[in-house]
Amino acid sequence: MLTWHIEALNLKLKYTWKIARNASNEKLNFLVQVSDGTFSGFGEAAPNIRYGETPDLLLQQYQVLLMAGLAHMKSMEDLLQLLQEHPPVNALRFAIESAYLHYFCQHKGIAVHQLLGQPAPGPQATCYSLPIMEAGQVQAFMQAHNLGRFRSLKVKVNQEQGLDLVQEVLRTTSASVVIDGNESWQTPDDLITFLHALDASRVLFVEQPMPASHAAAYAHIKESSPIPLVADESVTDMADFELLRNEFHGINIKLMKAGGYLNAVRLLKEARKHGMMVMLGCMVETSLGIWSAMQLSGAFDFADLDGFLIVENEPFQLVQEQEGMIYLK
Template identity: 45%
Template sequence: MPPGEVAAFLAAQRAARFKLLKVKVDAAVGLDLLREVARVLPGHPLLVDGNEAWADADGLLQFIEQSRAVPGLQMALLEQPLPAACAADYRYLRPRAGVPLLADESVTDTADFEEIARQFHGVNVKLMKAGGFRRGIELLRRTRAHGLRPMLGCMVETSLGIAAALQISALADVHDLDGILIIKDEPFGLAYEADGALMLA
């Protein structure tokens, strides 16, 4: 989304009702996008999703430093800003970023959680990506067992998937289960959002 469209979008979506907003950014206009969000909603906690957009630790650290100078910007979490292959960069970043780093693409079926803990502060677990309840619960528990902060996320999903995720939401500290809000004429009606909170129907 171009930064110039942010204010109208946030107003139309009544975004202030959510306790934590997720903002997807890239290296090109990410700072301008965050600056505009902070202008419209100063002090609102943001989960910033880098989507592997930065190439190296130095470029990312420069972005983080610049973001600290933005009035009203509260970056609560930073999700997967570098490619998963940049393990050495993540190990370098972890003690220097000044903001908790969340793993997403870096967590695969064969993930070494001891190594993940050297690179990140938390892990985004998606039930649909994990393949079901058993694996999803296992990943959330392994995350916490390694001293990492568990987050329960989603993709664009109907309430069938979101309602399933809500069943295990107590295992996570952070919840990003907004996939249902993107779907027009959602067919199942198993979950709904009210005043920024998700409810089972």
């Protein structure tokens, strides 16, 4: 019989993490462990309120899975069946699936990427994300955190300050820039005005500027946008690629949203089949979550795996960063 354990990870952040819909100075994640007494596997859950994921709900669903027989799983097939019968939120599903898969790979002496059919993870360039701030704070923030070492920067924006903030970042750095609107824009006309005011030679793409519900507006804007659009909140564990390819040029796949390694690989294959660019993203996570994402990183076009870098006193040190490249320890 397997022993499962969950514990809270109270993560203090290095600075206020502000995006279009909220701001925080700390993050509550969870560490999930499974062990047979000899071999162990660990997984991380980073709940996100945007998808209705709260710590209390996550813990309640974990208890439901325990009572439903989580300790008696004898194969990945058994586990997937249990998760289908008692579906948890995606962040918890990923933590449980990844913990079991890590345990299984350790038990069998198989590399995680090999089991997933992915290329071996190597050093990976990542962008670094700037939270929303006043334009006048950009230069000091970039100097304080030595952001000149990154090849690309991601700028979190809202509609009100977005253009001023992006232009200040572009003035301050020669790096390429990605813009993340986190569904801040509400009307297509305002968004088109913003997109045409950007320097298309410096901005790689814009992530999810309008709400996921604005499918028709995205389809209209895609053809006229001077900058590629990438879906984030429009892609969770499910994705209608027949619609998405008409709305966006690419998608952002996050393991926490996908609800597991296996579904993330499925989404990746579907995106490739439909000719879409794929980026690999993350939530605010420890290096355990980033280590997990790196098991797939070799198959993606772009990586945004900086979530562990904004955690003060990151607890696991499974991934290291040097000159904008991240490495498995």
